Amino acid sequence: MTDHIDLSDPYFREYEDRGMKKWQGFFLAEHTASVSKENKRLHKKVPQKRKMTxxxxxxxxxxxxxxxxxxxxxxxxxxxxxxxxxxxxxxxxxxxxxxxxxxxxxxxxxxxxxxxxxxxxxxxxx
Structure with a gap:
């Protein structure tokens, strides 16, 4: 068995990095929940009530x-x-x-x- 990697292998030559997609699994559940909560707050509309005397x-x-x-x-x-x-x-x-x-x-x-x-x-x- 050798420790040498054959870089002429098509697997290594044609490899395409997934870029940022590979990091999406690292988002914490708390971070995702806080972003979701903030989005709900931003899109929430509180109706204007009648101005009282x-x-x-x-x-x-x-x-x-x-x-x-x-x-x-x-x-x-x-x-x-x-x-x-x-x-x-x-x-x-x-x-x-x-x-x-x-x-x-x-x-x-x-x-x-x-x-x-x-x-x-x-x-x-x-």
Whole structure:
């Protein structure tokens, strides 16, 4: 048996490298999942809800605060592509002259576009 490789063999002369294709198997599942998640986020469109008056917003928020109900807020803030962010959902923990505390997030009054009572569906009853 020899350690010599015959380079005149057509297998070695006509070999075509697969280029980048051979490296695709090395992508980690986490990387692929994060790219997929980012693509979904970029293509997701949050519908624009009706702009409510300060009085309407105040009524719903007062009811939610007094009755310990969750609310869903659409903020008047858009991303760089002009899309609305996902709604802020939570309980009103408190409020002051500047805005509401929804969980641990401060939301200023002038940032609120729409507010609705949020119906929480417990997973065991779905």
């Amino acid at each position: 300060a009085g309407e917003i105040g009524q719903i928020c007062e009811f939610a605060f007094n009755n310990d109900r969750q609310i869903s807020l659409q903020l008047e803030i858009k991303d760089t592509e002009g899309k609305y962010f996902d709604d802020t959902i939570g309980f009103i923990e408190g409020f002051d002259e500047l805005g509401y505390m929804i969980g641990d997030t401060k939301v200023h009054y002038d940032e609120i576009r729409n507010v609705e009572l949020y119906d929480f569906h417990k997973w065991s009853r779905v």
